[in-house]
Amino acid sequence: MVIKDLVERSIFKQSGYIAPEVTGAIKMDANENPISLQEPLKKKLMEEMGRIDLNRYPAAGAPELRDRFAQYYGVVKDMVMLGNGSDELIQTLCLTLKGKINGVLVPVPTFSMYKIIAVNTGNKVVEVPLDKNFDLDCDAIIGQIKANFPALVFLSYPNSPTGNLFSRDKIEAIIKKTPGIVVVDEAYASFSGQTLLPMLKKYDNLIFLKTLSKLGLASMRLGFLIGNRDIVAQLDKVRLPYNVNSLSQIAANFFLDYQDEFSSQVAEIIKRREELYLGLKEIAGIKLYPSQANFIFFSCAFDSNRIYNKLVAEGIIVKNLNIPPLMPNCMRVTVGNRKENEAFLRALKSVISK
Ligand SMILES: Cc1ncc(COP(=O)(O)O)c(C=O)c1O
Structure with missing residues (x-):
């Protein structure tokens, strides 16, 4: 058996998504929430989890939870579908919707999993570079939509x-021009305080992605999508029956029960983001980009590979995005708690000065 002869070439040549394994390091690479849940609340959640019937499958399709999220967003249940993280929902979208070219359009740079999942589900990927302000190049995108007819356009907002x-x-112009579906990924919307969700009333070719991963429950793998019920009905056929396990369902209900607690964590992260931004601003050779999310993107006047490796040696993991020509010597750092941000700034200054 020669595995190379059996695997799609597009899969064989990939290196795969790399998530560094770290123990004891300060993790500022994956855009998680750095705030631990207060002990009494955590205990309450664990008690609820302790009541699970381990021998039984979870509620298939999690109808009650779907209903709760639907109510939360002021939509009907049939417009909501849950997933094992929004990554799974991206996969379900790419498996279900193929269009004339089996194609997906993404602006670049963007969340790398859109492309990885699209390729691994047999889709062609059309990449359109963002403009110099990292905004959408609307004309180029619409040109590619007309030429290629991708079924899905992913926009992270x-x-x-x-x-x-x-x-x-620009987003609205793209929604109007595409014969396919625009997926607006609002994984980080809580940190921007902005949502395009009201557009659902105006357009029938829209799907929104949401996740609890950035809000304090990354370990629980709970994502959901909201959109036109005709699209959701098709996606629901492709979804695996028990895709959201019982622990995740309990955690998501808990999230809805304690929204105030999770919202106050978001407010705190936004404060920490502003502090981190000001701290980075003081470092010569760093070019900063304003952030509406729970991370900060910057480019360095130095070799970012060297900086990354030195930061790792200091026990700090960030995301090295040294990908020319789009992102030469660029990095992304997740907003940490106060101590983590201070440790990162200290280490970065010392690494740069050496
Ligand atoms: C834009 C975007 N969408 C989706 C995800 C994946 O979220 P989940 O953990 O729900 O799979 C991420 C994770 O980093 C992301 O950055």
Whole structure:
């Protein structure tokens, strides 16, 4: 058996998504929430989890939870679908919707999993570079839509890794021009305080992605999508029956029960983001980009590979995005708690000065 002969070439040649394994390091690479849940609340959650019937499957399709999220967003249940993180929902979208070219359009740079998942589900990927302000190049995107007819256009709002919000007018122009579906990924929307969700009333070719991963429950793998019920009905056929396990369902209900607690964590992260931004601003050789998310994107006047490796040696993991020509010597740092941000700034200054 020669595995190379059996695997799609597009899969074989990939290196795969790399998530560094770290023990004891300060993790500022994956845009998680740095705040631990207060002990009494954590205990309460654990007690609820302790009541799970381990021998039983979870509620298939999690109808009650769907209903709760639908109520939360003022939509009907049939417009909501839950997933094992929003990554799974991206996969379900790419498996279900193929269009004439089996294609997906993404602006670049953006969240790398759109492309990885699209390729691994047999889609062609059309990449359109962002403009110099990291906003959408609307004409180029519409040109590619007309030429290629992709079934899906992924737009992260705010965008990762750049942290900015694309302009609404451009997004709306793309929604109007595409014969396919625009997926607006609002993984970081809580940190921008902006959502395009009201557009659902105006357009029927829109899907919104949301996740609890950035809000304090990354370990629980709970994402959901909201959109036109005709699209959701098709996606629901492709979804695996028990895709959201019982622990995740309990955690998501808990999130809805304690929204105030999670919202106050978001407010705190936004404060820490502003402090981190000001701290980075003082460092010569760093070019900063304003962020509407829970991370900050910057480029360095130095070799970012060297900086990254030295930071790792100091026990700090950030995301090295040294990808020319789009992102030469660029990095992304997740907003940490006060101590983590201070440790990162201290280490970065010392690494640069050496
Ligand atoms: C824009 C964007 N969408 C989706 C995800 C994935 O979220 P989840 O943990 O729900 O799979 C991420 C994770 O980093 C992200 O940056």
